[in-house]
Every structure is written in structure tokens, then in C-alpha cells.
Amino acid sequence: MKANGGVHRLTRARSKIQYGCNLEQIADGTLRSLTIPVSRLTVQSMLCFISLILGFQFTREATIFAGNLQHGTVSNTLSSFNFSANIRSGIRSNFAMQISQTLGNGSDVFGTLVRSILPPDPVVSELSESKKPVVWQHEILVRPWPHPDPLEVMQAYGLISRIQLEQRQIHGIEDWKPIIAITPTFVRAFQALHLTALMHTLSLVPGPVTWIVIEAGGVTNETASLLTQAHVHRLLHLGFGNSMTPGLEEQPLLETRLRIEGLRCVQEHKLEGIIVFADESNVHSLEFFNMVQEVNWFGVVSVGMLGHASFGEPMEYDIGALHEGKNEEQGSHQLSGTILRFEPQVQGPVCDSMGKLVGWHTFDGFHLEDRVFKMPDKSHEGRLEWAGFVLNARAVWEAGSDEPVWLDSWLNWTRSSGDKNLPDIRSILRDEKRVKLLGGCGHQVLLWWARMEAHANISYPSNWALDSPLEIVIPARSTPWTDMPKGQPPLPHLPTPSLLEAVTPAPTPSRRKGGNRVRGRDSKLKHLRHRQDPLKGKVTDDRRNPGSSRGS
Amino acid sequence: MELAKVGSLVDCCIGIVVVEEIMGGFWKLRSNNSWRKNVSFLMSVGLLLLFLCQLSLATVHHQRISGSAGDVLEDNPIGRLKVFVYELPGRYNKKWLKRDPRCLTHMFAAEEFVHDFLLKSPVRTLDPEEADWFYTPVYTTCDLTPNGLPLPFKSPRVMRSAISYISMYWPFWNRTEGGDHFFVVPHDFGACFHYQEENAIERGILPVLKRATLVQTFGQNHHVCLKEGSIVIPPYAPPEKMQSRFIPPSTPRSIFVYFRGLFYDIGNDPEGGYYARGARAAVWENFKDNPLFDISTQHTSTYYEDMQRAIFCLCPLGWAPWSPRLVEGVIFGCIPVIIADDIVLPFADAIPWEKIGVFVPEKEVHNLDKILSLISLEQVLEKQKLLANPAIKQAMLFSQPTLPGDAFHQILNGLARKLPHDPHIYLKPGQRVLNWSEGHKKDLKPW
Numbered sequence: 001m002k003a004n005g006g007v008h009r010l011t012r013a014r015s016k017i018q019y020g021c022n023l024e025q026i027a028d029g030t031l032r033s034l035t036i037p038v039s040r041l042t043v044q045s046m047l048c049f050i051s052l053i054l055g056f057q058f059t060r061e062a063t064i065f066a067g068n069l070q071h072g073t074v075s076n077t078l079s080s081f082n083f084s085a086n087i088r089s090g091i092r093s094n095f096a097m098q099i100s101q102t103l104g105n106g107s108d109v110f111g112t113l114v115r116s117i118l119p120p121d122p123v124v125s126e127l128s129e130s131k132k133p134v135v136w137q138h139e140i141l142v143r144p145w146p147h148p149d150p151l152e153v154m155q156a157y158g159l160i161s162r163i164q165l166e167q168r169q170i171h172g173i174e175d176w177k178p179i180i181a182i183t184p185t186f187v188r189a190f191q192a193l194h195l196t197a198l199m200h201t202l203s204l205v206p207g208p209v210t211w212i213v214i215e216a217g218g219v220t221n222e223t224a225s226l227l228t229q230a231h232v233h234r235l236l237h238l239g240f241g242n243s244m245t246p247g248l249e250e251q252p253l254l255e256t257r258l259r260i261e262g263l264r265c266v267q268e269h270k271l272e273g274i275i276v277f278a279d280e281s282n283v284h285s286l287e288f289f290n291m292v293q294e295v296n297w298f299g300v301v302s303v304g305m306l307g308h309a310s311f312g313e314p315m316e317y318d319i320g321a322l323h324e325g326k327n328e329e330q331g332s333h334q335l336s337g338t339i340l341r342f343e344p345q346v347q348g349p350v351c352d353s354m355g356k357l358v359g360w361h362t363f364d365g366f367h368l369e370d371r372v373f374k375m376p377d378k379s380h381e382g383r384l385e386w387a388g389f390v391l392n393a394r395a396v397w398e399a400g401s402d403e404p405v406w407l408d409s410w411l412n413w414t415r416s417s418g419d420k421n422l423p424d425i426r427s428i429l430r431d432e433k434r435v436k437l438l439g440g441c442g443h444q445v446l447l448w449w450a451r452m453e454a455h456a457n458i459s460y461p462s463n464w465a466l467d468s469p470l471e472i473v474i475p476a477r478s479t480p481w482t483d484m485p486k487g488q489p490p491l492p493h494l495p496t497p498s499l500l501e502a503v504t505p506a507p508t509p510s511r512r513k514g515g516n517r518v519r520g521r522d523s524k525l526k527h528l529r530h531r532q533d534p535l536k537g538k539v540t541d542d543r544r545n546p547g548s549s550r551g552s
Numbered sequence: 553m554e555l556a557k558v559g560s561l562v563d564c565c566i567g568i569v570v571v572e573e574i575m576g577g578f579w580k581l582r583s584n585n586s587w588r589k590n591v592s593f594l595m596s597v598g599l600l601l602l603f604l605c606q607l608s609l610a611t612v613h614h615q616r617i618s619g620s621a622g623d624v625l626e627d628n629p630i631g632r633l634k635v636f637v638y639e640l641p642g643r644y645n646k647k648w649l650k651r652d653p654r655c656l657t658h659m660f661a662a663e664e665f666v667h668d669f670l671l672k673s674p675v676r677t678l679d680p681e682e683a684d685w686f687y688t689p690v691y692t693t694c695d696l697t698p699n700g701l702p703l704p705f706k707s708p709r710v711m712r713s714a715i716s717y718i719s720m721y722w723p724f725w726n727r728t729e730g731g732d733h734f735f736v737v738p739h740d741f742g743a744c745f746h747y748q749e750e751n752a753i754e755r756g757i758l759p760v761l762k763r764a765t766l767v768q769t770f771g772q773n774h775h776v777c778l779k780e781g782s783i784v785i786p787p788y789a790p791p792e793k794m795q796s797r798f799i800p801p802s803t804p805r806s807i808f809v810y811f812r813g814l815f816y817d818i819g820n821d822p823e824g825g826y827y828a829r830g831a832r833a834a835v836w837e838n839f840k841d842n843p844l845f846d847i848s849t850q851h852t853s854t855y856y857e858d859m860q861r862a863i864f865c866l867c868p869l870g871w872a873p874w875s876p877r878l879v880e881g882v883i884f885g886c887i888p889v890i891i892a893d894d895i896v897l898p899f900a901d902a903i904p905w906e907k908i909g910v911f912v913p914e915k916e917v918h919n920l921d922k923i924l925s926l927i928s929l930e931q932v933l934e935k936q937k938l939l940a941n942p943a944i945k946q947a948m949l950f951s952q953p954t955l956p957g958d959a960f961h962q963i964l965n966g967l968a969r970k971l972p973h974d975p976h977i978y979l980k981p982g983q984r985v986l987n988w989s990e991g992h993k994k995d996l997k998p999w
Binding site for chain 1: 749750753800801802804806808823824825826829830831834837838841843844863917918925926927929933936
């Protein structure tokens with residue numbers, strides 16, 4: 001989209017009269033062979049006078065004339081004078097086009113010469129015959145080094161980030177209620193995996209977060225070291241009770257006990273906000289934390305369940321039958337195949353068409369490692385994940401007057417629940433229908449439970465810091481001719497070419513004995529292919545440029 | 553402004569007196585050095601300085617008065633003025649519309665919508681004797697090319713014909729020769745009725761409109777085509793189209809500078825340097841590789857959404873200094889960066905544009921990134937706060953149906969502020985000021 005002349009630096013002519021007179025001198029100079037000094041003076045003065053009257057138009061013609069004579073193309077001169085009538089039309093934008101068109105090939109010099117001459121100031125051009133108001137051509141100012149200045153770019157990005165912060169404060173959710181996240185944990189192989197992920201999620205929440213981590217068996221250094229990276233408003237790391245049992249059946253009960261300990265901590269410190277049961281193995285979307293802001297007293301969300309356990313029996317479907325209306329005419333297009341149809345792996349509330357809560361969708365036990373674990377106690381069947389419930393911190397304080405009637409008081413609930421039969425938090429509700437349904441009652445799933453867990457008692461390097469080197473399964477690739485005197489046998493375990501393709505090869509030292517050819521099977525490695533001559537002693541790191549010097 | 557003219561006359565007189573004094577002082581000094589002569593010399597020097605100061609002040613004095621946002625914008629014109637709408641035959645207005653309904657959607661559609669609004673407005677009066685202002689509904693920008701651009705070649709004749717019609721059938725034109733009449737001329741260069749600046753300057757404002765008030769989109773200081781006392785309005789932008797494309801205000805603004813449009817007009821200006829006085833080309837050449845500048849000629853379907861994600865929106869001049877980008881920037885909360893020397897922005901006496909937009913002189917365009925990155929955060933936030941004021945957004949729109957504070961009401965407010973009329977506009981019966989044979993020969997042909 002650029003014009004041809006757009007990129008050029010176009011300069012303005014200074015004083016037209018001066019320029020004009022100079023050109024006349026050039027024109028006169030070419031006629032020197034034919035003139036004597038007196039007539040030269042008269043011609044000069046006449047040309048000056050005429051230029052004063054006619055204005056720039058005449059100087060252009062004189063330029064062309066002079067230029068033509070210099071180049072000795074007389075025919076062009078004549079043709080240019082024939083077009084002088086057109087030139088005087090005063091349409092500036094067509095002017096240069098016409099000139100460059102008429103002058104043809106030998107006139108590149110003319111082209112640039114003409115384009116660099118700009119029409120003069122409007123004051124002077126009023127003297128011209130046409131008396132048209134002039135809109136002149138402007139210079140396109142280009143900086144010599146147009147690349148952005150790094151300091152300015154930094155300032156601009158700083159400005160952008162500050163403006164976004166302001167935007168969030170103005171347009172984001174008003175009155176952000178602080179989030180209180182309660183997480184039961186215990187030291188185990190996958191703790192680092194889960195806890196780190198949860199830690200990063202909570203650090204990203206745009207608002208104050210109080211994170212209560214309750215560890216089974218007391219506070220350990222390992223967990224503490226994992227938690228040092230947390231960027232939360234407040235971190236409470238507590239220990240409670242016995243350490244976690246190795247069996248998987250007992251784990252949920254212990255975790256429940258840890259959570260209740262967390263709730264007790266909230267009550268003690270009289271923390272304010274919204275309590276979220278952020279289990280370690282849960283994956284939260286940040287939208288979830290926006291959604292829970294709507295909770296007044298008690299809210300429920302749908303939880304997605306992810307895992308590699310069996311989901312149900314695969315069912316065969318005739319795909320043709322699915323497109324009922326379409327394929328009947330087509331007859332021959334009867335597609336059939338198998339769709340593995342699973343139950344939706346979501347646990348949460350179910351509503352009727354009016355949007356009111358009518359029941360819960362859950363599973364008959366929970367699956368782990370392809371085994372179905374039934375709950376040991378019948379009363380625990382149909383147990384819902386704690387993570388699907390969100391409540392206001394004030395609900396667990398000592399019974400105050402502002403608590404709603406349909407919420408059981410905290411003391412009553414803890415007293416009624418025995419040690420073994422700790423139900424899920426639903427039992428705190430006297431009237432389940434009064435809960436706040438978040439996420440469109442099962443439409444949005446913003447929280448998932450990734451059921452990926454190791455046994456509690458498998459061994460793993462503590463703190464995931466490896467003390468001793470691991471056992472070698474695949475030896476590193478090395479060439480047989482490194483730094484070895486002649487006559488010695490090559491190293492025993494040379495990697496086979498198939499492994500070479502799988503493993504990224506380490507950079508090879510380029511020193512080579514003369515005459516050793518690359519093996520044919522190595523020809524896939526491009527940098528070796530070019531090496532036919534003995535090396536000059538350069539070490540190559542860059543595989544793309546064989547023989548080039550190191551670095552760039 | 554008349555005050556400026558008087559002021560300059562006074563300056564001239566003072567200047568003459570001062571020069572005479574100085575000359576006299578010099579003569580007297582040559583003869584004999586006495587303190588009286590020194591004093592008179594010093595006095596003349598002092599007067600000269602005063603004269604120069606006055607001169608400098610007179611040149612600095614602009615037409616733009618900074619109003620306080622929200623004060624005058626929210627005035628209610630109803631009850632403050634009465635407008636009489638002439639009933640012209642259909643060939644001046646309805647026939648043009650029937651011939652080409654595109655006139656209702658392009659950026660010059662203000663003339664049609666103002667007519668429509670005035671017909672239904674409570675300020676309209678059916679009794680011309682009590683009217684303060686008279687409106688002539690003539691659609692001069694409705695003669696469109698197949699591409700949709702208005703041809704102004706017939707417009708002067710249409711306007712003259714309309715005025716001769718109203719002067720024939722109603723006595724109110726001849727009473728003031730247009731002093732209390734207003735016309736909507738939203739064309740590129742207003743009532744100069746041409747799209748090329750040279751031709752527009754050469755023609756000047758149509759002589760029969762010399763005494764009338766013009767409501768136009770063009771505004772540039774010290775330009776022939778901006779009459780003193782004109783009301784500058786924003787170009788028409790379809791309000792429903794823009795208001796249906798809002799994105800949530802919490803979407804973070806991540807684009808620093810945004811612009812979509814032409815940088816070079818190859819068709820009309822193949823060399824470059826004429827279109828936009830080289831300013832748009834300078835923006836392209838300097839900042840096409842700059843990551844902070846999202847500028848391109850590609851037409852994108854997310855134009856309005858992108859503007860809402862941008863902090864600064866460039867509003868450079870084109871062939872004329874005004875553009876609908878200003879309206880779009882104000883509606884979408886993007887701070888307008890105005891690159892047009894001496895431009896007069898819409899409703900400049902009611903809207904303090906210096907506080908809202910960033911003005912960059914055309915010769916500083918190559919330093920645009922430096923200028924914009926040096927603006928402090930507080931200033932940017934202040935400007936964004938002003939832009940978030942719904943009164944300004946409303947003032948830029950020609951809403952259908954009309955809402956209080958929209959562009960129609962701002963026009964009426966502007967007209968109301970010019971009341972009461974100067975008694976000098978009323979001519980004695982039989983007195984004629986306008987010369988009907990003035991102007992281009994082609995324009996004098998009847999239509």
C-alpha cells in the first residue's frame with residue numbers, strides 16, 4: 001500500500017527565486033559557447049524577471065531544458081516544451097506523474113530531480129497566473145532509527161499493567177470477600193505434586209486468601225518447605241492427630257477430621273470470608289473463586305470427577321439410528337459403530353425446571369485404581385465431596401443472631417456427630433432447599449477432583465531431592481574415537497542407530513582422526529554428513545553451521 | 553468573534569501611534585538631548601511593547617473555550633428557544649432520500665436526523681413569529697456516487713434554490729438575510745461544498761450563507777471554511793451498531809495504541825505527502841514495527857471490540873481533519889490521540905477536549921511513542937474517568953429515539969447560547985446586504 005515515492009525523504013525548496021536564478025545560470029552556462037558577456041547579462045536578467053512573474057512553473061521548465069541539454073537528448077527537450085502547456089495547468093499531483101511518464105527511460109535522473117523539487121510557499125505562488133490556493137506537499141518525517149526505545153517500552157508496559165490493575169479494582173467484583181481455603185494434607189509421594197498445584201492456584205486468586213493447611217500427624221519440615229513458595233495473604237500450617245493410615249479406606253474419614261479441625265481454627269481466630277474446601281487433589285478454575293463470591297451463607301457447586309477408573313459399561317450404538325430423519329432415504333448410508341457411553345462424571349446438585357434443588361447426583365462409592373471402594377459404613381453411601389460445598393465463615397462461629405434459621409449451629413453439629421460417623425457437611429443444613437446454587441445448578445463445572453493418588457506408604461525420595469545417583473538404564477551416547485590413541489579398541493557399548501534417533505545426541509567433539517568416515521547409518525545426522533575433510537581443530541556446538549566459529 | 557476584530561483594530565491604531573512616536577523621538581533626539589525627549593521616547597517604546605503584547609495575545613486567542621464537563625452538557629434546551637421548521641417541497645429533502653436511502657447510514661446523515669428530530673421536538677413551534685431560530689431542511693449531502701461518497705457539485709445550487717424559495721414564501725429570510733437562520737452542512741469542508749481542500753478554500757463559504765449560523769462537522773482554526781459562530785458537531789455514527797458491541801468493562805485493556813485505516817491514499821495521492829499532510833504516512837513508517845502500536849490497514853470485524861481493549865486510539869486527519877474515530881473512541885472509552893493541527897472538535901465550548909484527549913502536533917508525530925509513554929498514570933486515569941462519564945458519550949451520539957443530553961440537544965444548547973440575537977442582524981425593510989450574484993459562475997445557475 002505504499003506509494004513509490006512515499007519512503008523518500010522529501011525536502012522543501014528554499015527560496016524559489018534564488019533557486020530559479022541559479023538554474024538560469026546553469027542554463028546560461030550551457031549556452032556559453034554561443035554568447036558574449038553582455039547578452040548573457042540581459043538573458044539572465046530577463047529570465048529572472050520572467051520567473052518573478054510566472055513563478056516556479058518557469059523554473060521547472062528551465063530545469064528540464066537544462067537537464068536535457070546536459071544529457072544531449074534534444075528530442076526530449078522538444079517534447080518537454082510541447083507539454084509545457086499541460087505543465088502550466090497547475091494540478092500539482094499530476095505534474096510529477098506526467099513528467100515522469102513523458103520523459104521515458106532515460107529520465108530516471110529527471111524523475112528524482114523533479115520529485116525532489118517541491119512547490120514553493122503559497123505566498124510566492126500567488127504571483128502565478130492560476131491564482132489557485134495552494135495545498136503543498138509535506139515532508140514525511142521518519143526518524144533515522146525508528147526502533148522503539150527500550151525504556152519507553154518498559155514505561156508503556158508499566159502503564160498498561162497499572163491501568164489493568166485499576167480496571168480490576170473498578171470493574172471487578174465489588175466487595176471481594178476473602179477466601180478461606182482449608183486443605184487437609186499428609187506427607188506422601190504425591191503430596192508435592194498436588195500441593196504445588198494448589199499453591200499456585202491460590203496464589204493467582206485476585207483477592208486475599210487465608211490458607212489453612214492441616215497436616216495429619218503434626219507439622220513436618222517437608223510440608224513446610226513446600227509451602228514456602230505460597231503467595232497468599234495468610235498461611236496457617238497446623239498439625240493434628242495421628243499420621244495417616246496406609247489404607248485407602250480410612251483416608252476420607254481422617255481427612256474429614258482434619259477439615260473439621262480447620263473449621264475449628266476458623267472459629268477460634270474468628271476469620272471472615274468464604275470457606276472453600278480446597279482439597280489437594282482438586283483442580284480449580286479461577287472462575288470458581290469469582291463464582292463463590294455470590295454465596296451468602298451456604299452454596300453448592302458441581303464437582304467433576306476425573307480418573308482412570310472404570311466409568312461404566314461401554315455401550316454399542318448404531319450411529320445410523322442417531323440420525324433418524326436423515327438416513328432413512330439414504331438407505332445405503334447406514335453407519336454403525338461403537339460409542340463408549342459413560343455416565344457424566346459430575347457430582348453435584350440437580351434441579352427441576354424451576355431452578356429449585358430436588359436432589360443430588362453422586363456415585364455409589366468411589367473409584368481408585370480400578371477398584372471400587374465401597375464405604376465401610378452404610379450411612380456413608382451417597383457421600384458427597386466436601387469440595388462441592390462452600391460456606392460463609394460466620395456460619396461456624398459461635399452461634400450469633402445473624403445466622404439463618406435453616407443453618408444448624410456449629411456447636412450442635414459437632415456435638416451431634418460422633419467420632420466415627422462424621423457425615424459430610426450437608427448435615428449442617430436443616431433445610432437443604434435454601435442453599436445457593438452456584439454455577440447455574442450443575443451447568444458449569446469449575447472444579448475437578450483428579451483422583452490420582454499413590455498409597456500413603458510407598459517410599460519416595462524425601463523432599464524429592466535425590467541424594468544418590470539413579471540406576472543407568474540408557475547409557476549416554478558417546479563416539480568410539482574420543483581421545484583415544486590408535487590401536488585401542490572402541491568403547492564397548494556403542495549405541496545402536498535406532499536409539500540415536502530416539503535420544504537427542506550430546507554435542508560431539510569435532511576432533512577426528514583423518515580418514516575416519518562417518519558410518520552410513522549416521523547419515524541422518526546432518527552435521528556429520530558434511531565432514532569429509534579433516535578438521536581444522538574447531539569445536540562446533542552449533543549443529544546447523546558445521547565448521548563455523550562458536551557463538552554468534 | 554467580534555471582540556477579536558475590534559481588538560485588532562485597536563492594535564493597529566496603537567501601532568501607528570507608537571511608530572509615529574518613535575520616529576518623532578528619534579528626530580528629537582538628534583536635535584538636542586533633553587530628558588523630556590527621553591521620556592517621550594521611553595513612553596513610545598513602552599507603547600510599542602504593549603502593542604506587541606496585544607498582538608501576541610490576539611494570535612494566541614483561540615476559538616476553543618474549555619467548558620467544565622457536565623456543566624453545560626446537561627443543560628436542557630427545551631424552554632430556552634423556539635425553532636421554526638420551514639416546509640420545503642420534497643425535491644429538497646424527501647426525494648433525495650428516496651433516490652438513495654444510504655443517506656441515512658453514512659457519516660453525513662446528521663442532516664437527515666436533525667430534521668427528523670426537530671419535527672418531533674418540543675422546541676418546534678408552528679408560529680414563526682415567536683421563533684428564535686429558523687431551520688431549512690435541505691439535504692445537500694445526499695447526492696451519492698455509486699461508492700457512497702457525496703458529490704458536492706450540485707449542493708451550492710440546491711442551497712441557493714432553497715433559500716430563494718424560503719425568501720419568496722416567507723418574510724423571515726429577508727428580515728435578517730439569514731441572521732437567525734441555521735443550516736446543517738455536514739460535508740467535508742462544510743459550506744465550502746467541495747471535498748478537495750484547495751478547491752474548498754478557493755470557493756470559500758457560499759456567499760448567501762454569510763450571515764447564517766452553520767452547523768457542520770468541519771472545524772479548523774484560521775480556515776476559510778469555518779465561519780465564526782458555527783457549531784461544530786460530531787459526524788454521524790450509528791448508535792445501535794456501536795452499543796450492541798460492548799464487551800464487559802472488566803476486560804483488561806492490553807493494546808497500547810490502536811488504529812485501523814489508510815496511511816497512504818494511492819488513488820488520489822500517489823506520491824504521498826498530500827494525504828493527511830504526511831502525518832499518517834509518518835505514523836506508518838515510524839511505528840509499523842513497534843510492538844506497542846497495533847496499526848494496520850486491514851479491515852477487521854472486531855474493530856469495536858478491539859477499541860475497547862485499547863488505551864489510546866489514534867485519530868489522525870485524512871483529507872479533512874475530522875473523522876468518526878473520535879466518536880468511536882469516546883464511546884468505547886479509548887483515549888483519542890488527535891493528530892490534526894488547529895482542529896476544532898465538536899461542541900468545544902461544552903466539552904473540555906484538552907482534558908480528555910491527547911493532542912500531538914503533526915510535526916511531532918515521529919516522537920509519538922515517546923510522547924505517549926511519558927504521560928503519567930494519573931493523567932491517563934483522569935482521562936479515562938472523564939471518558940467514562942456518560943454525559944460525554946451521550947453528547948457524541950445521534951440517538952434514535954432521542955435521549956436527553958445527546959447530540960441533538962447539544963446543538964440546541966449551542967443555539968440557545970447564542971441567544972438573544974444581536975439587534976444589528978435585523979435589517980431595515982428593503983435593505984439588502986447579500987449579493988446574490990457573488991460566487992462561482994456554475995453555482996449561479998438555478999436548480
